[in-house]
Amino acid sequence: MADPMRIRAQAAGSKINVRVLMSHEMESGQRKDVNGAPIPAWHIQEVSATHNGVEVLNAEWGPGVSKNPYLQFTVKNGKAGDKINVTWKDNKGESRTDEATVS
Amino acid sequence: MQTRREVLKRSGVVAALLLGAGLLPGAALAYQKNAFEAKSFEDAFKALGLPMPVESAEVMLTAPDIAENGAVVPMTMASSLSGVKKMLLLVEKNPSPLIAQFMVNAAVDIQYQTRAKMGESCDVYAVAVMADGKTFFARKEVKVTLGGCGG
Amino acid sequence: MKKITTTVICICALGGMVLPAMSQSEPADAALQNTLNASFRAEGQAGMDRLLQDDANRLCSQADASGKALSDEDAERIRQSSFKAIAWPTDGQFFGDYKLGEKLAQDGRGKTWSDKPGSENGGNCYNCHQISKTEIAYGTLGPSLYNYGKLRGISDVNSVTAKPIIDYTWGKLWNPRAYNACSSMPRFGHNSLLTQAQLKHLMSLLLDPQSPVNQ
Amino acid sequence: MSTAIFSRSAWLVVAMCGAGAVWAQKTASDSIAEYRAMLQDGNPADLFEAKGEDLWKQARGPKKVTLEQCDLGKGPGVVNGVWVELPRYFTDTQQVQDLESRLLTCMETLQGFDAPTIRNTPYGKGEQANITALATWVASQSKGMAFKLPQAHAEEKRLFELGRQLFYYRAGSHDFSCATCHGQDNKRIRLQDLPNLTTNAGAGLGFGAWPAYRVSNGQMWGMQLRLNDCYRQQRFPYAQFGAEAGIALSVFIGVTARGVETTAPSIRR
Numbered sequence: 250m251a252d253p254m255r256i257r258a259q260a261a262g263s264k265i266n267v268r269v270l271m272s273h274e275m276e277s278g279q280r281k282d283v284n285g286a287p288i289p290a291w292h293i294q295e296v297s298a299t300h301n302g303v304e305v306l307n308a309e310w311g312p313g314v315s316k317n318p319y320l321q322f323t324v325k326n327g328k329a330g331d332k333i334n335v336t337w338k339d340n341k342g343e344s345r346t347d348e349a350t351v352s
Numbered sequence: 353m354q355t356r357r358e359v360l361k362r363s364g365v366v367a368a369l370l371l372g373a374g375l376l377p378g379a380a381l382a383y384q385k386n387a388f389e390a391k392s393f394e395d396a397f398k399a400l401g402l403p404m405p406v407e408s409a410e411v412m413l414t415a416p417d418i419a420e421n422g423a424v425v426p427m428t429m430a431s432s433l434s435g436v437k438k439m440l441l442l443v444e445k446n447p448s449p450l451i452a453q454f455m456v457n458a459a460v461d462i463q464y465q466t467r468a469k470m471g472e473s474c475d476v477y478a479v480a481v482m483a484d485g486k487t488f489f490a491r492k493e494v495k496v497t498l499g500g501c502g503g
Numbered sequence: 504m505k506k507i508t509t510t511v512i513c514i515c516a517l518g519g520m521v522l523p524a525m526s527q528s529e530p531a532d533a534a535l536q537n538t539l540n541a542s543f544r545a546e547g548q549a550g551m552d553r554l555l556q557d558d559a560n561r562l563c564s565q566a567d568a569s570g571k572a573l574s575d576e577d578a579e580r581i582r583q584s585s586f587k588a589i590a591w592p593t594d595g596q597f598f599g600d601y602k603l604g605e606k607l608a609q610d611g612r613g614k615t616w617s618d619k620p621g622s623e624n625g626g627n628c629y630n631c632h633q634i635s636k637t638e639i640a641y642g643t644l645g646p647s648l649y650n651y652g653k654l655r656g657i658s659d660v661n662s663v664t665a666k667p668i669i670d671y672t673w674g675k676l677w678n679p680r681a682y683n684a685c686s687s688m689p690r691f692g693h694n695s696l697l698t699q700a701q702l703k704h705l706m707s708l709l710l711d712p713q714s715p716v717n718q
Numbered sequence: 719m720s721t722a723i724f725s726r727s728a729w730l731v732v733a734m735c736g737a738g739a740v741w742a743q744k745t746a747s748d749s750i751a752e753y754r755a756m757l758q759d760g761n762p763a764d765l766f767e768a769k770g771e772d773l774w775k776q777a778r779g780p781k782k783v784t785l786e787q788c789d790l791g792k793g794p795g796v797v798n799g800v801w802v803e804l805p806r807y808f809t810d811t812q813q814v815q816d817l818e819s820r821l822l823t824c825m826e827t828l829q830g831f832d833a834p835t836i837r838n839t840p841y842g843k844g845e846q847a848n849i850t851a852l853a854t855w856v857a858s859q860s861k862g863m864a865f866k867l868p869q870a871h872a873e874e875k876r877l878f879e880l881g882r883q884l885f886y887y888r889a890g891s892h893d894f895s896c897a898t899c900h901g902q903d904n905k906r907i908r909l910q911d912l913p914n915l916t917t918n919a920g921a922g923l924g925f926g927a928w929p930a931y932r933v934s935n936g937q938m939w940g941m942q943l944r945l946n947d948c949y950r951q952q953r954f955p956y957a958q959f960g961a962e963a964g965i966a967l968s969v970f971i972g973v974t975a976r977g978v979e980t981t982a983p984s985i986r987r
Contacts, residue, residue: 255764264461272765274936277469279447294383305459311388313443313451313469315424316936317762321465325458416753418639418746420909420987424933426756467757497640497750497909535883542963543949546956553890553955560888567897568886614891614953627892630907639746642907644899689892696891 256349258333265327265351267298269320269335277312293318295338300324301331327351388450393442393477396450397487400440405479408433408488413478414465415492422470422496427451429478430463433488438481439464445474470496547616559585563685578684586681589674590692592699597669597706598660604708605715607701608634614696624696626705627689634708635715645688652710653717660710672709676702750909754985763854763931763983766938770855773848779829788824790817790856801860802980805968807871814877816968817853818942819960825849837959841943846959853940854929857982865922865975874969877962881970884963885915890953896967898952900924910987915971922978925971930986938983941968 252272259266271293278290290312298306305324324333331351338344387399397404414428429439439462441451451468468476473495480488539554556564559581566573573581610625612618628634631644634651655668674681677692691697697705708714744752774785774797790800791808805816811823826833831845839846869875888895899907900915914920928941939947945964949957957964 252765252769255768268760270760270762270765272762275469277447294388300459303459305457307455307457308452308464309383309388310452311448311450313446313448315467315469317765317931319426319465319467319760319762321428321760323461323463325461416756417744417749418753420750420753421934423936424757426753495639532883535880535887538880538884538962538966539887542961543955543957549890549950549953549955551955553953556887556889560893564886564888564895567888567895567901568883615950616956617950640908642905644902644905644907644912687894687898689894694891694893 251343251345254335254337254345254347256333256335256347258331258349258351260327260329260331260351263326263328265300265324265331265333267320267322267324267333267335267349269298271318271320271335271337271345273316273318273337273339275312275314275316275318279312291339291341293337293339295336296320297336298322299332299334300327302334384453387453389448390450391448393444393449396442396448400450400453400481402481402485402487405477405487405489407491408480411478411480411488411490413476413490413492415476415494417493418495418497419470420497422472424467425470425476425494425496426465426467427476427478428463428465429490430461431478431480431488432462433480433482435483436462436480437483440477440479440481441466441468442477442479443468443470443474444477445472446470470494472496548614548618548620549616559680559684566685573684581680581684582682585678585684585690585693586674588693589677589681590699591673592703597673597703598711599700599703599705599707601704601707601711601714601716603701604704604706605635607697607704608708609638623701626691626697626701628705631688636718637715648709649716651716652712652714657710657717658712660712665710669706669710672706673702676705746909757933757985761931761983761985762936763929763938763985766851766854766929766931767858767983768855770851770853770858773852774855779825779831781828781830783828785821785824785828785852787828788821790820790824797856797859799860799863801857801982802863802865803867805874805877805965805972806868807873814871814873814965814969816941816960816965817856818849818940819965821849821852821856822960841939841946841959842937850929850938850940850943854938854983857929857980860980861982862979864977864979865926865972867969867972867976869973877966877969878973880962881966881968884967885970892953894952896948896952916974918974918976918978921971921974922980925968925975926978926980927982927984927986929982930984933985933987 254272255270257268273293274291275293276288276291278287280288282288292312293310293314296306296308296310297304306322310318329351332348333351334346334348336344336346384400387396390396390399394404410431410433412430415425419425427441429441431439436456438456439454442449443451446469452466454464456462473493475491475493478490482488540551543551543554545551562573562577562581607626608628611627611630613622613624629638629641631642633641633647633649636649657665657668659665660669678690679686679688680690689696692702708716711717777784787794790797791803791806792800801817804820805814807814808820815823822833822836825831825836825845836845836849842850869878885896888898896915899905899912903914903917903920905912913924915924928939928944930939932939942959942964945967946957
């Protein structure tokens with residue numbers, strides 16, 4: 250199973266700043282192994298986030314996003330104690346969801 | 353105080369519950385594989401069914417002038433336009449230029465930061481796709497350099 | 504001037520005992536050698552022989568560790584023996600292609616245990632030197648080589664006045680210790696890191712008036 | 719903390735769109751500094767730190783116990799502040815050990831892992847990857863503390879001197895020593911600044927940064943791998959995990975760094 254994400258969600262005024270680190274290889278599909286055989290692409294392709302259960306973010310990623318991806322976005326209205334959930338799903342069908350409480 | 357491990361454990365439970373209930377958001381979206389596999393800037397727009405974008409001061413892109421390493425280049429795209437449907441991030445000379453697309457949601461600022469790989473020095477584009485299909489871009493040149501011993 | 508005076512005093516004070524003792528090749532401290540042998544293992548093309556020091560490396564390491572400069576005698580001996588061992592181009596031709604020289608200067612590969620054995624080595628030049636103006640990712644461990652030939656007045660590599668500079672540059676690339684006993688620069692020719700053909704490309708990069716280095 | 723970072727990025731957006739002329743005068747090093755600043759927020763080392771904490775508290779190994787009784791120098795289970803006092807002499811092993819080799823000792827004695835197998839496991843694989851994650855978490859628990867490696871024991875003193883000799887030892891096909899790159903102030907290799915590890919400030923900067931997340935390859939590196947790769951680039955043979963040379967160099971650099979605050983886990987090129 251994939252390693253957990255690190256989600257930091259912090260209230261700033263009426264907004265919530267969300268910063269997410271995901272543990273993923275993000276293999277581009279462009280590289281070759283030591284024997285010259287191509288290493289197949291393996292990357293997150295869908296990312297979504299909810300704020301207290303309501304979807305606030307939905308994105309599609311290609312293999313061009315860096316390894317161990319970082320994502321930052323700002324929820325317009327929220328407060329400490331709210332819940333932020335982030336989910337990713339990769340091209341092998343593996344997925345991971347983690348939750349953070351807004352501080 | 354809650355330890356990190358406890359929080360994580362609980363996240364796992366939450367994930368399982370959501371999965372079980374089929375409530376995971378984004379599941380309905382069909383991943384635009386063709387666009388992400390397109391080999392040129394133009395082909396990416398074709399695959400997305402979008403016109404080539406025009407420059408706009410109301411689309412903003414923050415990226416470093418020089419990236420010490422092309423493996424990780426921080427990029428923030430933003431827009432002050434109203435009626436933006438989604439935001440695209442592209443690195444012109446990458447083998448597949450399209451990096452990411454974010455569906456704009458009224459609950460979130462139109463400002464997304466992520467990090468992209470860059471194979472070589474080139475222009476990076478942030479593109480705002482409007483509800484009416486028009487596209488606007490901001491562009492920035494990023495130089496990719498070699499850092500350490502080079503081995 | 505000052506340095507020479509000091510050395511003279513040293514020699515007078517210590518008599519003839521210093522010189523013969525220091526010119527002998529003796530192994531570095533045994534404890535240090537034991538640690539090295541126990542701490543490393545051969546891997547890929549990097550065998551345990553890589554840990555051995557020749558006379559020059561041993562004396563320079565000892566000088567570095569003690570914080571005292573090498574004695575003038577040892578320095579002169581290293582310079583002379585290094586100079587004598589320089590192999591000049593077998594065909595008398597010093598130059599190649601500056602474009603290939605630039606490629607070599609960019610290339611930092613070769614000789615590590617992860618490098619493919621038998622593959623061509625790079626020159627590592629940009630790791631330590633500024634060379635062409637367009638490459639901003641250059642190191643500063645060595646002096647800038649931008650305008651190397653131009654600053655030395657080379658407008659024609661076949662001119663008589665260019666000859667001493669050409670010889671010096673070849674010698675420096677072959678074995679920098681011929682001029683600076685404890686130079687930090689690798690001995691590219693002496694240690695067979697680069698071939699004569701490769702050194703000629705670097706010569707062109709540095710000295711050819713058409714090379715981007717001299718623009 | 720985060721508020722400041724956010725307002726700074728906002729400012730950057732404004733500055734970059736409106737102030738092209740000023741921008742053109744920036745030097746390459748200014749730009750590199752800006753690039754590094756952009757990466758400070760969101761260091762993926764956090765992922766390894768979290769994993770390390772988890773591993774510490776997990777019952778693992780043939781004996782199915784946690785590492786919570788591991789003595790890293792300040793008594794069983796003490797993690798806070800141990801990193802700034804390592805490497806140090808341990809009476810049970812009668813050896814000077816650094817954080818990573820000491821963690822392996824605990825994995826062997828408490829959890830029943832086979833130490834030689836782990837020692838020979840390539841970096842980043844299997845239990846070696848776990849040692850790196852553990853070291854990342856342990857180091858993070860000393861963040862901001864000043865280095866104060868002990869030098870009371872004769873073995874600690876011997877290793878300091880041995881480390882100094884190794885630091886200046888020129889060999890390999892290219893005649894490099896550690897000092898070739900790390901013996902002078904204000905030098906760089908390509909665009910990478912090289913800390914002068916013979917000075918207090920430089921040693922603190924270099925030694926205090928690891929474990930660090932390597933941007934260039936997306937890997938988390940502990941000091942053992944940092945030194946192993948320095949030696950690889952020096953064209954030396956393979957520096958083995960936990961061997962005396964690496965420990966001695968760590969003692970030499972760590973003692974030189976006395977009083978400087980650790981920033982580990984950090985992010986590096």
